[in-house]
Amino acid sequence: MSAATIKVPVGPQHPALKEPENFTFHVEGENIVKVDVRVGYAHKGIEKLMESKTYLQNIPLVERICGICNTAHTVCYTQNVEYLYEKPIPRRAEYLRVLIEELNRIHSHLLWLGVVGHEVGFETLFMYVWRDREVVLDLIEALTGNRISMAFATVGGTRRDLTSTIEHKIRKGLDLLEERTKYYKRTVAVDPTILARSRDVGILTPEEAVQLCAVGPFRRASSIKEDVRADDPYAAHDEIPFNIIAYDTCDFYARIMVRVDETLESINMVRYCLDHIPSGPVRVRLPNTPPVAEAVSKVEAPRGENIHYVRSNGTDKPARYKVRAPTSANLAPLVQTMTSRGKYDVYVADIPVLLAGIDPCMCCMDRSVKFIDDSKGKKWVWTMEQLKRCMSKNVVRR
Amino acid sequence: MKLVSWSRASSPWILHFNTGGCNACDIEVLAALDPRFDVERFGVLLKGSPRHADVMVVTGPVNRQVRDRVIRVYEQMAEPKFVVSVGNCCNSAGVYRGCYNVYSGLDTVIPVDAYVYGCPPKPENILQAIAALQAKIKGG
Amino acid sequence: MSLQVEESIANEVRSFLGENLLEVKVPRPRRLYLKVKREDYKRAAKHMVEKMGLNHISTITAADAGQEIDVMAYLFGRGVEVMLKAAVPKMNPKIPSLTDIVPGVTFFEREAHDLFGVVFDGHPDLARFILPEDWPDGVYPLRKEYKVTRLKGPREVS
Numbered sequence: 001m002s003a004a005t006i007k008v009p010v011g012p013q014h015p016a017l018k019e020p021e022n023f024t025f026h027v028e029g030e031n032i033v034k035v036d037v038r039v040g041y042a043h044k045g046i047e048k049l050m051e052s053k054t055y056l057q058n059i060p061l062v063e064r065i066c067g068i069c070n071t072a073h074t075v076c077y078t079q080n081v082e083y084l085y086e087k088p089i090p091r092r093a094e095y096l097r098v099l100i101e102e103l104n105r106i107h108s109h110l111l112w113l114g115v116v117g118h119e120v121g122f123e124t125l126f127m128y129v130w131r132d133r134e135v136v137l138d139l140i141e142a143l144t145g146n147r148i149s150m151a152f153a154t155v156g157g158t159r160r161d162l163t164s165t166i167e168h169k170i171r172k173g174l175d176l177l178e179e180r181t182k183y184y185k186r187t188v189a190v191d192p193t194i195l196a197r198s199r200d201v202g203i204l205t206p207e208e209a210v211q212l213c214a215v216g217p218f219r220r221a222s223s224i225k226e227d228v229r230a231d232d233p234y235a236a237h238d239e240i241p242f243n244i245i246a247y248d249t250c251d252f253y254a255r256i257m258v259r260v261d262e263t264l265e266s267i268n269m270v271r272y273c274l275d276h277i278p279s280g281p282v283r284v285r286l287p288n289t290p291p292v293a294e295a296v297s298k299v300e301a302p303r304g305e306n307i308h309y310v311r312s313n314g315t316d317k318p319a320r321y322k323v324r325a326p327t328s329a330n331l332a333p334l335v336q337t338m339t340s341r342g343k344y345d346v347y348v349a350d351i352p353v354l355l356a357g358i359d360p361c362m363c364c365m366d367r368s369v370k371f372i373d374d375s376k377g378k379k380w381v382w383t384m385e386q387l388k389r390c391m392s393k394n395v396v397r398r
Numbered sequence: 399m400k401l402v403s404w405s406r407a408s409s410p411w412i413l414h415f416n417t418g419g420c421n422a423c424d425i426e427v428l429a430a431l432d433p434r435f436d437v438e439r440f441g442v443l444l445k446g447s448p449r450h451a452d453v454m455v456v457t458g459p460v461n462r463q464v465r466d467r468v469i470r471v472y473e474q475m476a477e478p479k480f481v482v483s484v485g486n487c488c489n490s491a492g493v494y495r496g497c498y499n500v501y502s503g504l505d506t507v508i509p510v511d512a513y514v515y516g517c518p519p520k521p522e523n524i525l526q527a528i529a530a531l532q533a534k535i536k537g538g
Numbered sequence: 539m540s541l542q543v544e545e546s547i548a549n550e551v552r553s554f555l556g557e558n559l560l561e562v563k564v565p566r567p568r569r570l571y572l573k574v575k576r577e578d579y580k581r582a583a584k585h586m587v588e589k590m591g592l593n594h595i596s597t598i599t600a601a602d603a604g605q606e607i608d609v610m611a612y613l614f615g616r617g618v619e620v621m622l623k624a625a626v627p628k629m630n631p632k633i634p635s636l637t638d639i640v641p642g643v644t645f646f647e648r649e650a651h652d653l654f655g656v657v658f659d660g661h662p663d664l665a666r667f668i669l670p671e672d673w674p675d676g677v678y679p680l681r682k683e684y685k686v687t688r689l690k691g692p693r694e695v696s
Contacts, residue, residue: 037645043668044418044461045497047653048679048686052496061493067422067518083566111425130432148422148518213595213642226594231617232568296569296612296619298596307596307612309621324597324646332642462689463670469692498679498686499670506691 030347031340037331050321054288055081058318059151065323067148068111071104072301073323074153076308079234081155083295084312085286093157094236095277100144100152101235101299102266102273103170106177107136108302109259109266112359113184116256119356120197125187132180139173142166157283167274178267185260198253202337202354203344205250214333215326216304217262218358221255223248228300239276242269252357259359288316301326303359330358406452406478407535409441410528413451413475417468417504419458422518423485427455430521437521440528448474453531459487459494460501472508480535482512482527489513544570544618547590554585561623571621579624580634583611586622587639591615598636598646600654602682607631607654611643626656628681635661653680 026034046065050058062077063070075097082089110133117125137147143166144150144159152158188194204214209222219226225246229237245261247254294311304326313319338354340346346354416424430437431444445451448471460468472481483504486492490503504510511534514527544564551572552559559582561573574582586592592615601608606625613620626633635658637644647658648667655678658664669679678684 039668043463043499043670044459044494045499045679045686046494048684049494049497052686064420064422064493064517067420068425070420070422086566127433130429131434134429134432134434147520148426149420210593211641213640231614232619293565294571294621295565296621298619305596307619309599309610309612311601320601322597322599322601324599328645328649329597329642331645460691461670462672465691496686496688498684499689501689501691502694503691506694508693 025338025348025351027348030349032338032346032348032351033340035335035338037335039331047321047323051318054316055155055290055318056288058321059154060149062323063149063151066325068108069104069301069303069306070149071101071152072299072306073308073325074151075101075235076297076299076301076306078153078155079299080295080297080308080310081290082286083297084290084293084310086291086293087284087286089157089284090281091236091278092161092280093282095273096158096162096282097153097235098237098240099162099270099273099277100140100150100158102269103136103140103143105266105302106263106270107133107140108359109263110136110181112259112302112356113188113256116194116353116356119352120194122191122193125184129184132177135173135177139170142169154283156286157281159283161282162277170270170274174267174270178264181260181263181267185257185264188256188260194256195253197353198256199249199251201252201350202346202357203250204333204337208336209333212333212336213329214304215329216301216359217255217258218304218330218333220244220246221258222250228298228305232298234297234299236273240269240272252353255357289314303327304330327358334358403536407532409443410453410480410532410535411443411445411451412453412455413445413448413471414455414457415468415471417456417458417460417464417488419485419487423457423487426518426521427457427484427524430524435521435525437525437528440525440532442528448472449476451475452478453480453482455482455484456488456504457484459491459497460504460507461499462501463499465501465507468504468507478535480511480531481508482514482531483510484514484524484527485519486515486517489515492517541567543616544568547592547616547618547620548572550590551582551586555582568618569621570618571623573623573625576624576626576633579609579611579622580636580639583613583622583636584639586613586615586620592618592620593640595636595640595643595646598643598650600650600656600680602628602654602680604682607656607681609633609650609656611636631656632659633657634659637661652678654678655681 024036025032046061050061059074062073065073110129114126114129141147144152204222206222206224209219209224223246225244227244230244242265245258245265247257290312292312292314297308299306306326307324309322310318311320338346414427429435454472454475483489487494488504491500494500501507512527512531514523516523541564547570548562555578558575558578563571592613594614596612596614598611605628607628608623608625611622624633633656635647638660647661648664650656651658651664652667652669
């Protein structure tokens with residue numbers, strides 16, 4: 001590290017998604033050489049609160065760990081509690097859980113695509129994608145009663161059932177979504193703005209991805225074909241066929257394409273669910289107090305592998321509940337993608353897209369970026385808009 | 399005076415601040431900007447800096463880490479300024495009431511002018527809040 | 539449903555550790571829960587990651603078990619999720635860190651340190667990670683002794 005190292009803290013707040021986190025970048029010129037992470041701005045103490053509520057009361061709380069991939073947390077939680085009872089739930093409920101999960105995945109990936117458009121400066125893409133995302137939210141509302149945070153899965157099955165009217169609505173909505181997603185895929189794959197800001201940006205080699213425990217589309221964009229739905233099938237995933245999407249360019253472009261392709265796969269999976277869903281009850285009543293046991297449950301959230309651990313002590317409240325959301329596993333590889341090493345150079349202007357690349361659910365970056373130049377004794381502040389303008393200047397140079 | 403109130407009410411520029419919530423309210427605030435709900439027809443613009451904004455839209459439960467930043471951003475805004483608290487968590491800590499790191503509502507930290515209920519509130523609720531705030535400003 | 543893969547993993551660990559392997563449970567397919575002593579925790583994890591192909595560590599966490607704190611590492615490989623548990627006494631909650639085997643666990647261990655006070659020997663930087671800066675030292679919120687008190691805001695009328 002040379003003498004002219006500048007520290008660049010990027011703290012809480014982000015126009016498109018948000019949750020505060022604070023990054024301090026040590027910079028030489030425009031190259032980032034080291035990154036320090038400070039999280040905790042969104043830390044609320046949920047795990048402690050869960051120990052003082054019953055298993056049923058915890059469902060809305062678990063859901064609000066993340067408002068965007070909320071079904072992943074509810075399905076994982078209810079599955080975990082059902083593992084304690086060691087009682088199987090109705091097959092129809094398992095299919096319904098997959099249905100809501102894949103609809104949520106479509107919604108989350110479309111949301112992220114819009115955010116990428118916003119980050120890269122392509123505001124039109126943001127508006128178009130979010131308009132189409134409303135279609136998915138309408139389908140979710142028809143099925144569950146709320147657009148977001150719907151607590152569809154409950155301990156023992158699901159709260160509501162699928163009727164033929166809703167099924168018909170979902171099929172029509174899926175046709176529209178498929179056509180629009182294919183259009184976005186064609187647009188994104190050839191658009192020069194997106195290509196310039198995503199090709200060879202934020203490389204994470206496959207070895208690094210394994211060593212640093214990357215999960216989800218972040219891992220699959222480094223050509224590792226692993227997915228919880230295939231490796232550790234839960235709910236009805238043992239019967240529903242799908243392709244694991246992996247790209248081998250290991251850069252931000254691969255992360256975009258993995259998510260777009262996964263959206264198309266999810267649309268097919270929802271159609272398969274609707275065609276093959278068995279009839280039967282959707283819920284089995286379980287007693288309030290599970291036996292003394294421990295259980296571990298994993299689910300593929302839109303952002304990656306979501307793992308929960310529960311320990312029961314014979315009362316109707318959990319003794320310990322641990323939630324490891326996928327973004328906290330992706331922080332370490334994120335820091336690696338943001339550090340210049342060997343033949344991979346990372347520039348300050350790449351910061352917004354790299355932060356968007358892991359699809360942050362618990363991170364948020366400051367609108368203002370503080371620059372401190374120790375050698376010259378200068379301090380100045382840039383807003384996120386100025387940082388993005390710096391990004392466009394760099395693109396022209398490349 | 400009426401002209402001033404009318405001009406203030408016609409273009410409330412908002413600053414969106416998330417104090418560490420689950421993001422559901424944030425995406426509903428942003429959904430209010432998208433073509434279906436289109437809050438920009440009310441003259442609302444999303445701004446990046448507290449100096450440019452009239453209305454601070456806050457989501458998420460205020461926790462210990464973020465409290466000083468909320469107060470600082472509020473003080474940086476120029477008078478007259480208004481605060482809208484969006485979502486149950488911001489109004490009263492919502493589901494997180496009882497957590498060791500969460501205050502019982504935004505109004506224990508800064509004064510609030512409008513409360514939007516819901517978990518998360520639908521974009522229509524947020525539009526209703528903006529319209530009510532505009533009526534309040536016009537009224538003086 | 540045959541549990542061959544889970545049993546073969548358990549047998550391999552047993553032949554590596556001998557009678558130091560305290561407990562083995564196979565509650566369902568693709569789950570294996572192992573309990574080891576604190577001294578064997580790191581070498582068991584190292585053997586599983588490097589020699590047995592379980593090279594993905596999902597997370598590291600802890601749980602309060604009265605006089606002891608259980609430290610748990612979750613490893614995934616060969617289609618099986620293995621939970622490796624080791625108990626440390628609450629008065630001296632030290633356990634070796636796994637960051638030199640799998641560098642990606644650095645943030646998991648920092649979080650367990652913040653919330654339970656477990657000290658991971660060999661961790662490069664056990665700084666405060668998830669709790670606020672003005673949180674008092676030595677207070678670990680997820681231990682059972684900690685009682686939650688309501689935060690009072692500056693504008694609140696008592």
